[in-house]
Amino acid sequence: SYELTQPPSVSVSPGQTARITCSGDALPKQYAYWYQQKPGQAPVLVIYKDSERPSGIPERFSGSSSGTTVTLTISGVQAEDEADYYCQSADSSGTYEVFGTGTKVTVL
Amino acid sequence: QVQLVESGGGLVKPGGSLRLSCAASGFTFSDYYMSWIRQAPGKGLEWVSYISSSGSTIYYADSVKGRFTISRDNAKNSLYLQMNSLRAEDTAVYYCARVRSGTPNWFDPWGQGTLVTVSS
Numbered sequence: 001s002y003e004l005t006q007p008p009s010v011s012v013s014p015g016q017t018a019r020i021t022c023s024g025d026a027l028p029k030q031y032a033y034w035y036q037q038k039p040g041q042a043p044v045l046v047i048y049k050d051s052e053r054p055s056g057i058p059e060r061f062s063g064s065s066s067g068t069t070v071t072l073t074i075s076g077v078q079a080e081d082e083a084d085y086y087c088q089s090a091d092s093s094g095t096y097e098v099f100g101t102g103t104k105v106t107v108l
Numbered sequence: 109q110v111q112l113v114e115s116g117g118g119l120v121k122p123g124g125s126l127r128l129s130c131a132a133s134g135f136t137f138s139d140y141y142m143s144w145i146r147q148a149p150g151k152g153l154e155w156v157s158y159i160s161s162s163g164s165t166i167y168y169a170d171s172v173k174g175r176f177t178i179s180r181d182n183a184k185n186s187l188y189l190q191m192n193s194l195r196a197e198d199t200a201v202y203y204c205a206r207v208r209s210g211t212p213n214w215f216d217p218w219g220q221g222t223l224v225t226v227s228s
Contacts, residue, residue: 041220042203042217042218042221043153044217048210048214048216049210054216088214089212094211094212095167096155096169097143097155097158097212097213097215099145099153102152
């Protein structure tokens with residue numbers, strides 16, 4: 001089955017930049033999406049179609065794509081950004097949606 | 109505003125059944141595909157199933173195929189998940205989510221989730 005691989009954890013100091021990667025063979029053909037999940041809450045979409053930001057999401061969240069890797073960047077990290085982040089895409093057929101393994105962002 | 113509210117979770121014995129519901133409001137429910145996504149305790153997200161706006165197209169993850177049935181009632185703005193032959197590994201928070209069409213589809217927004225615990 002298709003897999004999207006993320007680092008288990010990323011630690012960053014307030015005001016610094018956090019970068020979370022997501023790797024998958026089909027990413028050159030399929031868009032990626034990013035969700036933020038805080039403890040005890042439902043996931044919230046923060047990036048769609050690789051780099052688009054939904055309304056209401058702070059500008060410090062951005063996304064990019066290069067080959068088989070997509071990256072979520074949080075610039076000027078704030079304490080409130082501490083959460084789990086999941087990428088989402090699909091296999092090359094596009095039939096079945098797949099979530100990444102998840103990355104816990106810790107703000108030091 | 110767009111709102112999704114799940115209900116129906118609870119404790120059930122292995123082999124048992126449960127029916128989850130998701131009440132939608134704040135958007136034209138009949139215009140959108142809908143999906144169920146689950147999250148086992150302390151684990152990541154797993155897509156479970158989705159259903160087209162009319163109900164004519166349905167997909168399931170291999171892990172639930174043949175045991176779970178997704179359905180919808182557009183007149184009641186409601187989404188359902190009938191879960192049969194439940195296993196311990198089905199224990200999870202189940203979220204309903206509105207599907208946004210794309211390459212691939214994505215999910216926005218999500219409900220708050222309902223916990224299903226399968227245990228004897």
